[in-house]
Amino acid sequence: MWFAPALGDAPKGSRPLGDRDLHLVTLNRYRYSEQRSCKDLTEVIEQLNGQPPELIRDLSHHISDEPRHAMWLTDLLVELGANVGTPPGSSYIDEFDRLIDREFFNPEHNLEDSIIAGLAAINVTEKRGCEYFSAHIYALKQAPQTEENIKIRQTIEKILPEEAGHVRWGNRWLGQLADKSPEHRQKVDQAKRKYAAIEQAAFEAGMDITLGAELRRVANLLEVANTMPVWQRPQYLMERLPQTLLAPDLQRTRINVVERVWKRDPQTLIERFVPMFLNGLKGMQDNRQKTKA
Numbered sequence: 001m002w003f004a005p006a007l008g009d010a011p012k013g014s015r016p017l018g019d020r021d022l023h024l025v026t027l028n029r030y031r032y033s034e035q036r037s038c039k040d041l042t043e044v045i046e047q048l049n050g051q052p053p054e055l056i057r058d059l060s061h062h063i064s065d066e067p068r069h070a071m072w073l074t075d076l077l078v079e080l081g082a083n084v085g086t087p088p089g090s091s092y093i094d095e096f097d098r099l100i101d102r103e104f105f106n107p108e109h110n111l112e113d114s115i116i117a118g119l120a121a122i123n124v125t126e127k128r129g130c131e132y133f134s135a136h137i138y139a140l141k142q143a144p145q146t147e148e149n150i151k152i153r154q155t156i157e158k159i160l161p162e163e164a165g166h167v168r169w170g171n172r173w174l175g176q177l178a179d180k181s182p183e184h185r186q187k188v189d190q191a192k193r194k195y196a197a198i199e200q201a202a203f204e205a206g207m208d209i210t211l212g213a214e215l216r217r218v219a220n221l222l223e224v225a226n227t228m229p230v231w232q233r234p235q236y237l238m239e240r241l242p243q244t245l246l247a248p249d250l251q252r253t254r255i256n257v258v259e260r261v262w263k264r265d266p267q268t269l270i271e272r273f274v275p276m277f278l279n280g281l282k283g284m285q286d287n288r289q290k291t292k293a
């Protein structure tokens with residue numbers, strides 16, 4: 001899959017496996033990512049328009065796994081009576097999409113650079129998927145061995161080896177391209193660094209809803225820009241800075257988390273979240289006043 005951090009809307013310090021609701025939301029985020037990756041990877045094939053055929057073949061093999069993962073997770077969630085709608089709040093995939101520099105992905109004009117970029121982008125998200133699934137399986141082995149937990153573990157255990165295969169074919173392609181010449185190696189390394197920074201920024205955006213998250217997102221955006229050639233940086237930043245600062249998805253996620261905590265534990269909401277929001281609002285007002293002055 002192109003992976004989506006599952007615990008993005010879990011308040012810091014909560015134990016996802018100890019909370020059935022959050023656990024099911026997590027699984028639904030996996031389902032959503034698996035389903036979405038079919039669409040995104042198909043788009044890559046269309047953009048490559050048949051070139052090179054061996055890459056189209058490997059991509060199509062990869063794509064054929066993803067709807068099966070979505071199907072297994074959907075079957076599981078429906079069996080458990082869980083929601084299979086679009087998950088609430090910040091989406092890792094949308095943030096990853098937004099941060100990706102499509103303006104420099106153009107197979108028609110520069111096939112090789114676009115292939116390197118596409119492979120590096122796919123590879124880094126597949127790696128994250130493997131990390132998450134491994135951690136989830138580990139957590140489930142420590143958790144009480146209820147029928148439900150066992151079913152969930154068995155489903156993730158079916159998916160993980162195929163995700164590892166997705167990482168492997170990407171590594172093989174990137175390795176072969178890097179071996180072509182020192183210049184190729186440099187391009188591959190640079191692409192790996194860039195997409196690792198983009199992926200990390202998208203990952204953190206899904207995890208971080210606390211005060212100051214917008215500013216940390218800007219810092220991450222600068223990290224991404226720093227992996228690019230100097231002349232590409234201004235355009236990249238100018239197109240993304242406004243939304244990073246306003247972060248409407250972040251506000252939505254915060255509201256969503258508050259609703260959920262309110263239903264479950266009003267006292268925690270008052271003690272932990274209200275001061276955070278009030279401080280956040282105060283910070284915004286202070287900044288506005290500073291800007292006016």
Ligand SMILES: [Fe+2]
Nearest residue numbers: 001002163166
């Ligand atoms: Fe995958």
Ligand SMILES: [Fe+2]
Nearest residue numbers: 001034066069
């Ligand atoms: Fe998958």
